[in-house]
Amino acid sequence: MLRNILVIGAGKSTSYLLDYFLEKSESENLKIIIADLNPNHISQKFKDHAHFEIKMLDILDREARQQTIKEVDIVVSMLPAFLHIKVAKDCILFEKHLVTASYVSDEIKLLNDKAKDKGLVFMNEIGLDPGVDHMSALQFIDKIKEDGGKMLLFESFTGGLVAPECDTNLWNYKFTWNPRNVVLAGQGGTAKFVQEGTDKYIPYHKLFRRTEFVDVDDFGKFEVYANRDSLKYREAYGLEDVLTLYRGTMRRVGFSKAWDMFVQLGVTDDTYTIENSEGMSYRAFINLFLPYSPTNTVELKLRHYLNIDQDDIMWEKLKELNLFDTTKIITLKNATPAQILQEILEEDWTLADTDKDMIVMYHKFGYEINGEKKQIDASMVVVGENRSHTAMSKTVGLPVAIATLLILNKKITTPGVQIPIQKEVYKPILKELETYGIIFKEKEVPYVGYNISTPKN
Numbered sequence: 280m281l282r283n284i285l286v287i288g289a290g291k292s293t294s295y296l297l298d299y300f301l302e303k304s305e306s307e308n309l310k311i312i313i314a315d316l317n318p319n320h321i322s323q324k325f326k327d328h329a330h331f332e333i334k335m336l337d338i339l340d341r342e343a344r345q346q347t348i349k350e351v352d353i354v355v356s357m358l359p360a361f362l363h364i365k366v367a368k369d370c371i372l373f374e375k376h377l378v379t380a381s382y383v384s385d386e387i388k389l390l391n392d393k394a395k396d397k398g399l400v401f402m403n404e405i406g407l408d409p410g411v412d413h414m415s416a417l418q419f420i421d422k423i424k425e426d427g428g429k430m431l432l433f434e435s436f437t438g439g440l441v442a443p444e445c446d447t448n449l450w451n452y453k454f455t456w457n458p459r460n461v462v463l464a465g466q467g468g469t470a471k472f473v474q475e476g477t478d479k480y481i482p483y484h485k486l487f488r489r490t491e492f493v494d495v496d497d498f499g500k501f502e503v504y505a506n507r508d509s510l511k512y513r514e515a516y517g518l519e520d521v522l523t524l525y526r527g528t529m530r531r532v533g534f535s536k537a538w539d540m541f542v543q544l545g546v547t548d549d550t551y552t553i554e555n556s557e558g559m560s561y562r563a564f565i566n567l568f569l570p571y572s573p574t575n576t577v578e579l580k581l582r583h584y585l586n587i588d589q590d591d592i593m594w595e596k597l598k599e600l601n602l603f604d605t606t607k608i609i610t611l612k613n614a615t616p617a618q619i620l621q622e623i624l625e626e627d628w629t630l631a632d633t634d635k636d637m638i639v640m641y642h643k644f645g646y647e648i649n650g651e652k653k654q655i656d657a658s659m660v661v662v663g664e665n666r667s668h669t670a671m672s673k674t675v676g677l678p679v680a681i682a683t684l685l686i687l688n689k690k691i692t693t694p695g696v697q698i699p700i701q702k703e704v705y706k707p708i709l710k711e712l713e714t715y716g717i718i719f720k721e722k723e724v725p726y727v728g729y730n731i732s733t734p735k736n
Contacts, residue, residue, distance in 0.1 A: 280328075281310040284349060287338065288532065289315040292380070292406070294668050296357070296676030297325060297711060300562065303684060304330035312345055325349045338362055349373045353687050355679060363387060367401065372654040378683045380406030380675055383696060391696040400691060404661060405682045406675035407638065408437040411659075411712070412516075412526075414678075414705035415719055417644055419657060420516060421702070423646050430521050431652065432645030436493060436503045438529025439671050441661050442500070442635035451531035453628045455636040455663075455671045462547055462621045463493075470505035472525040473513075475728065481505050487539035489656035491527065493641050495658050498719070501639065503527035503595055504535050515700055523728065529639050537596045540585050540621060544568050549617035555634060556614045561607040564619055578603055600627055636663040638670040642719075645726050652726040657719045677715055681708050 284300060286293065300311045301324070313321055314336035325331045336342055338358060348354055348369045353376040356366045359383040367386075370377040371393050381405045386624050394401045404410055413433055420430060439455040455460060468480040471503045481489050490502040509526040513519050541547050554561075555565065562577055569580040587593045599622060601607050607626075609619055630636065640659040645652065663670035682699065691704055699705050712718075 281308055283310045283312060283351035284355065284683060284687070285312045285314060285351040286355045287314050287336065289318070289321050290311050290357060290670045291669070292675045293357055295673045296323075296355070299677060299680035301328065303323065304328070307542070307684060307688075313443045314345070321704070327337060337727055338365060340520055341365075345369050345373070348375060348524040351375060353378065353682055353683055355379075357679075358638075359574050360384065370399065370401070371397065376686050377401045378405060378679055378686065380410060380679050383698060388696055390412040395695040398694045400686045400694055402682050402686065402691070403676050403696065403701065407671065407678070408640070410592060410699065411717070412437055412640060412642075413700055415640070415657065415659070416516060416707050417700050417705055418709060419642065419655065419721075420518070423644060423648075424517075426648065428646040428648040428653075430518055430644070430646050431525040431726075432643060432654070433518055433521055434491075434523070434525045434527075434643040435492075435515070436501075436527045436529045436639075436641045438501065438639045440529070440531065440637045440639060441630070442670075444635040445634040445636075446531075448627060449592065449599050450534060450537060452534055453630050453634065455627065455630065455634070457627055458621050458628070459617075462617050463549055463623070465504070465507065466549070468507050470507055470509075472523075473647065474525070475522070475525055475678075476522045482570075483541060486541060486544050487535040488564070490535050490715045491525075492532065493529070494662065495639060495641060496662055496722075497637065498637075500532050501529045501641075502532045502535055503529050515698065523645070529641065532689055533592070537593055539585075539618040540593060540597065543585060544581075546620045548618045549615045552613045552615050552664060553619065554613060555678060555700050556609050556619060557612045560608045561601055561609070561623060562603045562605050564609060564623075565602050568616075576611070600624065600663070621661075630666045632666050634666055636669045636671055637661070638674050640719075645728065654724050654726040656724050657720055659717065661720045663718055673715070674717060677717070678708055679710060681711050 300309060301657040303309060310331045314334050316337055318333045318335050321333055325609060326333050332440055336343055336347060354366060355368055356363050356379045361383060362385045363379050367390055368376055371390055374397050376399055416435055441453040465483050467487045470486055472479050487504055490504055493501050493503060505525055506526045506528060509524050513524060518524055567579045569584055572580055611618055611622055638661045642657045644655045661674055
């Protein structure tokens, strides 16, 4: 008898997820139902396969959604995060396990007791970041504790970047994930972390000038800016007494300083709309944020406003984006500055068909054992194949797929709303990920404590 897996949403992150299910479909006796609002873009190899069924599903159509969920054994939701709750409530109603790659929302947390009562596994945060970061961190932290060590420092950084051979712009960056998330990064709150036992805060307008630098073997130097809230992982990781806890996002050196120009200009703001934005030139858009002058050009006003010289690489980065072009036209109606900036950036930063992306993850574990302070650094680098089979889709989709099968096979059984921090979850998943080339290389380095850089003048 076939076992039914429902995958809701077949976007960019699902290529490796669906390939994994295809690979396992016969040996594991699986039937995979792919439900998407626009199923036409789904690969023909799935449409022609006997173990797959493709169907059109509007997630807002309650009757169709519930009828689909009711007929399967487990649900994988690859929808935008805010839509997971609709699926989760139906999974409670029809007693189905649920897997997502998204952060656990407060709404889904409230379903914990009901999921436990019905013996349902609601596995969340089982993608890359969050996901692989949790599992790989806990593997090292648990081992250090089991050996008698006391954790002093934990830092964790992740970046979705472009592979070196496809790095063709001055920003050393292309979109490998949701562009909107990149444009809005760091907004909505102050970055919080703990440094040598003292809580620290970085407001948004200073975020991209406070960076840490990391060298990754064979791939060079990267910079890191702080994620919004590192402190929420103290309890989840069992690091309540750790002296330093810091999580951040990785970019190539120089990106953050350049991005800060957009922050200071105000074009990353998503809280208001610009009337008559449709048809406006890029040049006119930039001029909206600059002082009026009857004589100075937009270029001169912007250089004065940002205090950058004409021969500065920062200026070259701005020019590369055609920001002063009168023929480049915005197509969005009544859009926010952030939405307009995203449209401008997508023109230059979208992966070409043959481009390869790259995922970099880097952990630092500082600890004390037998009176001696030590540090282990662990790094993972994954390079994508092309625009459809990206490193991002691999490192997000494979953990989701592996977890789904482990739950279906009753290898993961602890019920309730959870993230992958238990050994029954992370050990088998990390082991299988290694067979797909998702491997951490570790090295012992001198313990250096915390070394985030100070703002530059």
